[in-house]
Amino acid sequence: MITMTEIARLTHVSQPTVSRVLNGNPKVSPEIRERVLACAREHDYQFNALAKGLQGSPTHLLGVLVTDISNGFFADLAKQIEVAARERGYSIILFNSDYNPASEQEYLDVVRRYKVDGVLAVPIRETSAEWHAYVQKLDVPVVTITRRAAGLDCFYVDHGVAGAQVAEHLVDRGYRRFLFIGKDYDGKYLGFRQALEARGLGAATTNRVLRDHDQLRRELGDWLALSPDRAAVFAGNDIYALQVLDILRELGVAVPEQVGVIGFDDTFMGRFLNPRLSTVSQPTARMAREAVDWLLDRIEQPGERPPMDRPFSAELVVREST
Amino acid sequence: MITMTEIARLTHVSQPTVSRVLNGNPKVSPEIRERVLACAREHDYQFNALAKGLQGSPTHLLGVLVTDISNGFFADLAKQIEVAARERGYSIILFNSDYNPASEQEYLDVVRRYKVDGVLAVPIRETSAEWHAYVQKLDVPVVTITRRAAGLDCFYVDHGVAGAQVAEHLVDRGYRRFLFIGKDYDGKYLGFRQALEARGLGAATTNRVLRDHDQLRRELGDWLALSPDRAAVFAGNDIYALQVLDILRELGVAVPEQVGVIGFDDTFMGRFLNPRLSTVSQPTARMAREAVDWLLDRIEQPGERPPMDRPFSAELVVREST
DNA sequence: TTGAAAGCGCTAACAA
């Protein structure tokens, strides 16, 4: 790969002059400019991003940390982020924490080594002290995305509010027993439960963590047998909902008549499932774009500013499964 | 961020000595080693990957180029690649070509700028002269993954063979008319068509490119109306199959009785669809791992070696939709 | 075993 010094030699100018030409500095005579550009083109010059980054110039690299890229929602998020970043000339280093806190911490170190200009992250536990500590430790701006992290820059859908919306909807539809598939500290479940408690249905609400499919089938069967009241399952994400739907079909349970099912994330597949999946839609594209824009603004115009707390509203998408 | 020079100052040794300690060079006295390590730990030293990369050391960065990360198959592939690479100490710069050749070319330039040690790519047109030219131009090893690129390192499922397998299966099941959803130059279609021609069913075989859902519904309806023979749809990927299934349900067509549907990729969702999707499974994890291992071997033990042409066999997964 | 010096490719001051 040809370097500026090499081009300088070939065109009989100094290396900084080559730098000026290649960086569009106007104070270069047209003839030299022409000569240098021609030479650069001829040899297919590409600047060395490492050398550039070394004396403090921005690397135009963004760290992106997600919990699980194989989940369609995060894959889509990563894609939107990549597109938005690329439009402004940034590339993406992608990390997958796989919900493993040790990996998450390790990745944050890697990010420091590569001198990324900023980080967009879906933390595993956004409210934990660890997460706040990591963010402080990094000397570049970090934006938390899809989760609320009080006191930090964050762009998210308020899961509590969304969970409450789901609760209202299910009650409206006449369901009287509720099962949430996911962790009991999940914001959606907290909001869901709270709304149900407010309606005196707290006792009819519980949760299960999905570990594997067979176990879920057993648990679901047991739970269904517990009471004849019309029941609904709120799945923590669309992938879970997909599996619930399949189990109910196996069990010969009619959806939505006997049991309602609602997912979360509004992944692409949901609209084509049989029955089409009711779910909660997050404005992924807008969220990604705003987060990237905010991050890049912070990078490009440094200076203190109050942390951005940007909630987006989720939208209930009612289809055939509730 | 603390640097080696800084640590050298604090511990009263020279900077190269710090370098020796931090890189595990054994020729350092234990006391100095101890002092330096303590200081590094105390200040949470992280090496500067840019500086390291600048004098030719490996950057431990891999470029990964896929056509569409929001497709579950590629998302999963990217994840497997990331995991395999990370195990050997490499990080990933991710690019999404979105099936846009201009983007693909641009990304390849970016990759050069960052001095990645190697590239794993899903090219848009693996057989094109352009792709071969790009690969030659890059001065680092490039491995083509999921597609066959003759003369280059490639790890793939032979789409032609897989397409033929699908053809056999559909004929066995009694289908007599065939529609492929995807590009007519797709290897799967080529193999599919050829196998069907060999059985005298070439005239009953055609393809449609999926542009949007409504258009597909019209085309599918028209095609179905053309003849009363039992028909089957071979979707170029599971996402297409999902949409085909939905359209057929709308059209009131029974699957698999009246029309069979088979997908490609065996994405996670397929096994939970209603009806459960027949599809072709690619050994993504093995393919990713072998490709990464080969790439890293080429990086770490440079030297000429003949290009690796590694086909994996696809596996027909017959479920309920055929 | 340790240090001094040079250099990777570039940008930024400063001089001319």
Added chain:
DNA sequence: TTGTTAGCGCTTTCAA
């Protein structure tokens, strides 16, 4: 308008 010089943080000779 152009060139000279220095330096980013590190590795790699080469001496001592």
